[in-house]
Amino acid sequence: MLSLRPEEDEKLRELLTELNRESKSKIVLLIDKAGQLISRSESPAFSSDDITFASLTAGNVAASEALSKLLGDKNLNHMFTETEDEGIYMILIDDKYILVSIFDKNASNLGIVRVKIKKYYGKLVELLRQIEERIESESSVTEQIDVEDIDLDTLFE
Amino acid sequence: MPFINFATKEINCKIVYYGPGLSGKTTNIKWIYDHIKPENKGEMITLATETERTLFFDFVPIEVSNVKGFKVRFHLYTTPGQIIYQASRKLILKGVDGVVFVADSQEERHDANLDTLDDMLENLKEYDIDIEDLPLVFQYNKRDLPNVLPVEVLRRDLNRWNRPDFEAVATKGIGVLETFKEISRQVLQKLKK
Ligand SMILES: Nc1nc2c(ncn2[C@@H]2O[C@H](COP(=O)(O)OP(=O)(O)O)[C@@H](O)[C@H]2O)c(=O)[nH]1
Ligand SMILES: [Mg+2]
Numbered sequence: 001m002l003s004l005r006p007e008e009d010e011k012l013r014e015l016l017t018e019l020n021r022e023s024k025s026k027i028v029l030l031i032d033k034a035g036q037l038i039s040r041s042e043s044p045a046f047s048s049d050d051i052t053f054a055s056l057t058a059g060n061v062a063a064s065e066a067l068s069k070l071l072g073d074k075n076l077n078h079m080f081t082e083t084e085d086e087g088i089y090m091i092l093i094d095d096k097y098i099l100v101s102i103f104d105k106n107a108s109n110l111g112i113v114r115v116k117i118k119k120y121y122g123k124l125v126e127l128l129r130q131i132e133e134r135i136e137s138e139s140s141v142t143e144q145i146d147v148e149d150i151d152l153d154t155l156f157e
Numbered sequence: 158m159p160f161i162n163f164a165t166k167e168i169n170c171k172i173v174y175y176g177p178g179l180s181g182k183t184t185n186i187k188w189i190y191d192h193i194k195p196e197n198k199g200e201m202i203t204l205a206t207e208t209e210r211t212l213f214f215d216f217v218p219i220e221v222s223n224v225k226g227f228k229v230r231f232h233l234y235t236t237p238g239q240i241i242y243q244a245s246r247k248l249i250l251k252g253v254d255g256v257v258f259v260a261d262s263q264e265e266r267h268d269a270n271l272d273t274l275d276d277m278l279e280n281l282k283e284y285d286i287d288i289e290d291l292p293l294v295f296q297y298n299k300r301d302l303p304n305v306l307p308v309e310v311l312r313r314d315l316n317r318w319n320r321p322d323f324e325a326v327a328t329k330g331i332g333v334l335e336t337f338k339e340i341s342r343q344v345l346q347k348l349k350k
Binding site for chain 2: 001005034038066155
């Protein structure tokens with residue numbers, strides 16, 4: 001089970017925010033391959049639904065991976081998609097996570113984004129490994145959560 | 158695999174509606190989406206073909222806060238039913254925390270139910286997920302149609318693990334909430350272990 005402690009959450013967010021600033025992206029997101037949003041840069045101006053964005057990105061990466069397998073290519077490392085105004089660059093980390101930069105093509109470009117990701121990539125991998133090690137060494141995190149009192153009836157009109 | 162963030166106090170879980178094509182998976186999650194309070198839901202995504210059949214997946218994010226301050230987010234996914242989308246069905250199962258198997262009760266669709274169940278078992282195996290360990294609910298849908306199999310037959314052939322099961326008419330919302338609540342309950346229960 002993946003979990004983040006407050007200090008880890010902060011470190012991740014700081015790193016992504018730094019990367020976002022240096023690469024002049026609109027936002028940088030860290031997603032797992034199952035489609036969960038793990039962390040994102042502090043980018044108040046980014047207004048799209050980041051949860052849905054994460055799900056679609058993971059689907060997109062999964063489909064492209066299946067495509068490249070079909071073509072006999074073993075691994076997908078990164079992907080680039082663009083709209084008229086924006087570039088979306090995605091890179092796989094440890095075959096478990098997806099790092100995404102969304103940038104305005106007037107403010108940045110693929111070259112800058114890739115160079116800056118390269119700069120922070122090692123730090124990010126290191127941080128993720130530390131988190132994984134901490135998770136493995138813990139017996140149970142969930143006793144700290146009381147799920148008993150979640151009332152699903154309140155969800156519906 | 159649930160994802161817990163202790164900083165933002167969020168728990169994220171993934172629930173997949175699995176079943177043969179046209180059994181009513183999209184109808185289930187659309188009904189849920191339409192009846193959830195606006196403040197508890199995000200954006201629904203459907204990736205459908207022109208014939209409105211699910212091409213890749215449908216997605217609904219649901220949020221529920223509890224008294225102790227943790228927010229639980231359920232991500233509901235449906236799979237495409239057609240044989241040719243075997244690959245996408247497998248992709249969607251990645252990291253799954255709970256499965257709702259939506260069966261089509263009509264007699265002529267029973268072979269499709271069985272084939273899809275086999276396909277699911279195979280995909281779970283490839284992800285090393287033990288079905289004995291997986292939160293799982295069965296739904297026998299389309300009970301309003303004339304040519305349906307008795308529930309006992311569906312139960313015997315599909316629900317081999319004696320999990321909770323429900324009869325449903327998803328187009329009318331019958332059995333939809335019961336199914337969702339049961340799978341959510343199981344997923345949360347498992348979190349505690
Ligand atoms: N009669 C009847 N039709 C249903 C029921 N549930 C779904 N349908 C219909 O079956 C068709 C396929 O449903 P859909 O949700 O798209 O199936 P999916 O392929 O599993 O996502 C649609 O035309 C639905 O309106 C039901 O309980 N009774
Ligand atoms: Mg569908």
